[in-house]
Amino acid sequence: MTGLEEAKRRAESDAKSRGYFLNPDTSFLNDLLAGLVENERRYGYPSCPCRIATGKFELDRDIICPCDYRDADVEKYGACYCALYVRKDIFEGKTPLNPVPERRPPQKQRAAISAAGTPVSVSVKAAEKPDVEKKESGAPGMKLWYCKQCGYVALRDEPPYLCPICKAKKEMFAEVKLELVG
Amino acid sequence: MKIVKVLGNDRRHKVFVYALSTCAWCKKTKKFLEDHGIEFEYVDVDLCSKEDIEVIRSELERRGAPMSFPYIIIDDNVGILGFREDELKEALGV
Numbered sequence: 001m002t003g004l005e006e007a008k009r010r011a012e013s014d015a016k017s018r019g020y021f022l023n024p025d026t027s028f029l030n031d032l033l034a035g036l037v038e039n040e041r042r043y044g045y046p047s048c049p050c051r052i053a054t055g056k057f058e059l060d061r062d063i064i065c066p067c068d069y070r071d072a073d074v075e076k077y078g079a080c081y082c083a084l085y086v087r088k089d090i091f092e093g094k095t096p097l098n099p100v101p102e103r104r105p106p107q108k109q110r111a112a113i114s115a116a117g118t119p120v121s122v123s124v125k126a127a128e129k130p131d132v133e134k135k136e137s138g139a140p141g142m143k144l145w146y147c148k149q150c151g152y153v154a155l156r157d158e159p160p161y162l163c164p165i166c167k168a169k170k171e172m173f174a175e176v177k178l179e180l181v182g
Numbered sequence: 183m184k185i186v187k188v189l190g191n192d193r194r195h196k197v198f199v200y201a202l203s204t205c206a207w208c209k210k211t212k213k214f215l216e217d218h219g220i221e222f223e224y225v226d227v228d229l230c231s232k233e234d235i236e237v238i239r240s241e242l243e244r245r246g247a248p249m250s251f252p253y254i255i256i257d258d259n260v261g262i263l264g265f266r267e268d269e270l271k272e273a274l275g276v
């Protein structure tokens with residue numbers, strides 16, 4: 001289970017790799033990170049805290065943090081929709097932070113709200129998690145993961161958080177099952 | 183539907199907030215209203231059942247509101263999208 005510290009570490013390293021900053025307002029930042037942690041617990045992936053998610057990967061994949069809209073929003077408005085990631089001038093307080101309009105297409109928002117809603121039981125949701133989230137209990141060890149987007153293969157105990165080649169998200173990785181014969 | 187009523191001394195307006203429990207801007211909005219002593223009601227849409235969300239969806243659609251949060255309705259006619267402090271202050275007279 002991802003905790004607040006882990007979520008912060010991830011966001012920090014992601015911000016750094018892109019030249020962004022995290023929101024300088026610590027309590028606001030912690031609220032956002034807590035939202036990401038809660039969504040990961042609920043849906044199996046850290047979907048955007050400020051948008052409604054469905055728990056259905058195909059409907060939510062564009063809003064898994066960092067969402068597909070972040071880079072364009074940081075460039076244009078100085079912050080992503082949630083204002084988790086901000087540009088340097090906003091971080092330094094040189095530019096005021098204004099609400100960022102929603103860039104996610106309305107038809108996707110409508111599809112999301114139509115499919116959203118708490119499940120009958122939380123365990124049902126857990127079973128719907130993408131395969132890459134499943135952990136073999138008591139059998140730690142290296143596995144082969146391949147990126148469904150570009151074919152990159154990594155040997156790790158968990159799939160990479162971001163594909164180092166094509167930047168696909170962790171959820172795009174599938175485990176390669178090898179059977180040794182003979 | 184779990185509608186929460188937050189009591190306040192300022193009851194001049196009827197204020198209703200469609201929010202998400204995980205959303206930091208929604209939290210800011212609720213806090214702003216509380217800090218100004220404004221009485222309001224809210225619902226955390228992400229915690230609702232499918233049936234309730236369907237009711238909310240058609241209500242938002244009827245108002246021509248987008249499906250994003252927070253969405254604040256004042257006196258049943260003014261809709262404010264997002265946490266916009268200036269607009270809220272003006273609409274609520276604080």
Ligand code: SF4
Pocket residue numbers: 047048049050063064065066067068069070080081082083084085
């Ligand atoms: S808007 Fe910001 S916090 Fe929300 S998913 Fe996109 S990058 Fe993450």
